[in-house]
Amino acid sequence: MNRIRSAPPRYWLVLVAVLFFVGLPTVVTSFQSSEWTQVLIFAIVIMGLNILVGYNGQISLGHGALMAVGAYTSAILIHRYHVDYLVTIPIAGLLTGLVGFLLGIPALRLSALYLALATFALAVVTPSLIKRPAQFTGGVQGILITPPDPPQFAKDVFGGVTGGPAMTSDQWLYYVSLVIALLLFWFAWNLVRNRPGRAMRAIRDREVAAAASGINIAGYKTLAFGISAFYAGVGGALYGLTSGFVSPDTFPLSLSFQLLVGTVIGGLASIAGPLVGGIFTFWLPILSNQFVASQPWIPTQVAAAFKNAGPAVTYGALLILIMIFAPNGVVGLVTAGYARLQARLRGAGDRGSGQMPSDAQTV
């Protein structure tokens, strides 16, 4: 009991978040569940990107391309080889992870700038590369995936809770994504708090010093790339399953941008950041379009122009503003605000750590 009472507030936040996500499909429509599935998928991929960019300091602008690898692996396995869709998700993750690991090897020789360049080029080229083995990837048309039926036990439980219509495949995929997201967030949390995470951060902060301390630079850097790609592959497979089809145009350059924006907005090197980033990147374009369309004082011509260009403008402006004013993203802002509030409430030095407040005048 005492342990529960003394748990830090972030554990309560986690509990609230998990309860929110578990309960969500029972109160919203099936279509809205599928929207939130996309949020979860974004969160998964952004978590992977955050391990690479936030914790290891390597940049990738090509995670949309890695998602494509995962999505196509899953789609081809389901479509051509009739593998069970649930089995294809880990296979897609592992294969993409392997691709990422292999990408990480040339990346070792590149500075952050060159890595950004190479992965940017990869993201641009991928759609045209996918079109090539057309009999395999379906060419420009892509591959259709039939949405999976929820299993009986899930239907029973879901029907028992809501008492409404039977569970749809969108709602089932939501729960599949949720379970995977929870597992992968839990894994990431453990990863960054333990030896590999410390090593990755040491490499990010000062590579030479890390090497001098006996950290295997090449090993951890390629590992970070591999793990990051694994997340992208799993996310890509889920993305294909929920949207019901994959095509080269599903994975444009802007998708890679969106993922990077989500990572930065949520907060680099934070576990909660990717979830915030996922919610943000998915809902920002939709909500801003709805907002502009609903404002009567905005001329329809302007609103129509905004529909296409608005997300890019807001993404770009936000990216710049956040980098200038809040480099630690939304989560960084919240934690800084919370720490300041605590210091205010206590008034004096922090009892927990015995440290003086940074602002000496408040004493």
Next chain:
Amino acid sequence: MQEFIQQVVSGIASGAIFASLALALVLIYNAMGLVNFAQGEMAMFATFIAFTLIGHGLNYFIAFPLTLVIAFAGGVLVQRVVIRPVERAPVLTLVIVTLGLATLVNGAAGFLFGYVPRSFPSPFSFRTVNILGAFASYQDLSVIAVSAVVLVAIYLLLQRTTIGLSMRAAAFHPEASRLLGVRVSWMLALGWGLASAVGAVSGIMVAPILLLEPNMMQTIIIYAFAAAVLGGIESPLGAVIGGLIVGITVNLAGAYLVGGDLELAVALAIIVGVLVIKPNGLLGRASVRNV
């Protein structure tokens, strides 16, 4: 054989365009050790400005230099407003900021000018002349000529004028230059302005060949990256040589090896290949890292 020469000639023409944009990248890299991911989008925006000026009845040969002046001012403005606050931040931050800038400029162009592709007027005819057995259009020849003029002008500015010397000094050793009275921050702004103007040249040159729309430069910038990396990202001359090699290689590979739709993949292969085998490029010097 004739077709081969033909492909080489048109490769040189597109290479000249890549070279201008690559030169813009090199100018900013030299000023502050950063690859500007927004360079292509800035050039696209300048091209839209030229398009609007010409659309308002301005003569092409007045609109062209006027656009360069506007692009120069725009580049200085971007450096002052967007880049200066993060000037000393880590590379990762700078890269993300220029990506944000690219997205912002792209969206702004879409918002202001729309996504419908437009044909851009060119004063040079697409009629061809026979030079040593190969046919080159006046359009191609003018592209090559304009790019050559720009490159020589930039070379003279950097190597033969006081302001060029100040710019190079500010990039080479900011503290020492400041002590000697060079206004380092303004030199950076000047570098951005120059790069923006040089990039605008590539945009205006390529617009009659492609169609003008907000995503026009998205492929060109990849070729420019390849050119800059191949030539050695800190060498202006390297950017030119790299641009020509990339232009010819891509054209030949597109015609004989892989087909037009995979020309971009050739650029990717060049980028990755150079970075892995010879990261300093053809003319770049080996760099020393501070511990």
